[in-house]
Amino acid sequence: MTGPVLAIDLKSPVPAYRQIVDQLRRFCVEGALEPGEALPSVRRLAVDLGVHHNTVAEAYRALALEGWIEVAHGRPTVVLERAATAPKRERRLELERSFERRLRDFIAEMRAQGLPAPRIAGRLRTVAEEMEG
Amino acid sequence: MTGPVLAIDLKSPVPAYRQIVDQLRRFCVEGALEPGEALPSVRRLAVDLGVHHNTVAEAYRALALEGWIEVAHGRPTVVLERAATAPKRERRLELERSFERRLRDFIAEMRAQGLPAPRIAGRLRTVAEEMEG
């Protein structure tokens, strides 16, 4: 894993292990991490990020539970092949509703902190284009 | 407060009081709740949402700290007038970086759960248009 770089913010309200999980998952989803690729060892990454090794271990465990990676004693942790899960229709509708509400709540939070609406809208467009293009 | 409707999901990992805060803040930001308007009483809303009154009280207190509402003993809780905060340039850039990263992480999480990328992109466009229109 030389390409994508992890960055965690210890002052953030989001817990360290969650930041690691979120970013690694994103790398998997976006393809920055490919199946078969090896992740750094728990202790190595812990040192690099300046966190406790338990924190990294917990993040790896969570990702393994989600089916993104495979951890095994004595062997490097590797990214798994991942079949696209196609949820049932009902579940998908529920996901969409949840997505929409959380997205709007999140945007309101950023606006409340002073991020101008046009900048937010611009960013949303950019990301949307990336996903479609 | 007859217009906007709160909905909380007790099975969500996001704590109930946080969901209440996020949604009420959004109503304030989006104008669904207007300054001077009275919120339902702590105990009333608690019954409506099916949570304990302490949970709602904590949410109200958090919103009061953020400056969105005013809570006082023996009187109804009301929405406050809110001056637009214009953060400094440096702070704004930091906010934008944070926004971008959290947005991408969030999207990856939804994709991981099986929400198709095109649906997500579509939603992003819709929301962006609403904000600009």
Next chain:
Amino acid sequence: MTGPVLAIDLKSPVPAYRQIVDQLRRFCVEGALEPGEALPSVRRLAVDLGVHHNTVAEAYRALALEGWIEVAHGRPTVVLERAATAPKRERRLELERSFERRLRDFIAEMRAQGLPAPRIAGRLRTVAEEMEG
């Protein structure tokens, strides 16, 4: 009661009725209100201060309980003669400890808000001299 003037701050965290009680009690202790003197009616004072008449009524009731005033239906509320209570030695020591701790906590709170220590010390001296002189 034309002399001493009540002023209450509705934005203060200290409840309105408490501010009224504290100030009237102080006037009694300091002699600004003398025994036999009549207080304004509940409703009159409520209008003057801009609070609900129940709030003033509650304050009067509290002061009556403490023995400072006498309230009676249909007659003006009057300040009572007040024998100096001389608490028992043990109780007095307890009072002194409590006084000292609350005083120091209070001072720390003001310093935390940015009031310079010399100003505070100066004020303490002034008040001490007034009490002795």
Next chain:
Amino acid sequence: MTGPVLAIDLKSPVPAYRQIVDQLRRFCVEGALEPGEALPSVRRLAVDLGVHHNTVAEAYRALALEGWIEVAHGRPTVVLERAATAPKRERRLELERSFERRLRDFIAEMRAQGLPAPRIAGRLRTVAEEMEG
């Protein structure tokens, strides 16, 4: 934290969590608690004081909001370095007025309970001297 000792009075009208906040803040202001020092855990202090752990947790949260301490999941709560705040002139005058009124009200309350004026004056002098010396 072996030095300063907390004492709370459950019979006092001042809520327990407030007493904890007031005293810990005082220790920070007076230097009895130094930056970097660790506070006892929420549950530990709760047992020591004979209150529920929620009560202590609330006090810690309040102090964290004021910027005196840092609380984090799974790690000990520590005292923060604290920049001296220098309020604006107008704000300072407001603080002084507020200080004076609250001080006089407080003294009147203690006198009403039977604390002799000379003892109070003496205490005020002592504290003033400590602050100047």
Next chain:
DNA sequence: GTGGTCTAGACCACG
């Protein structure tokens, strides 16, 4: 009526 504080104790999240 309103909101505030507290206790009892369960269960979760984090490092």
Next chain:
DNA sequence: GTGGTCTAGACCACA
């Protein structure tokens, strides 16, 4: 081990 959230329900303070 740490702190966080929540419920159940009692009791108080305030207008």
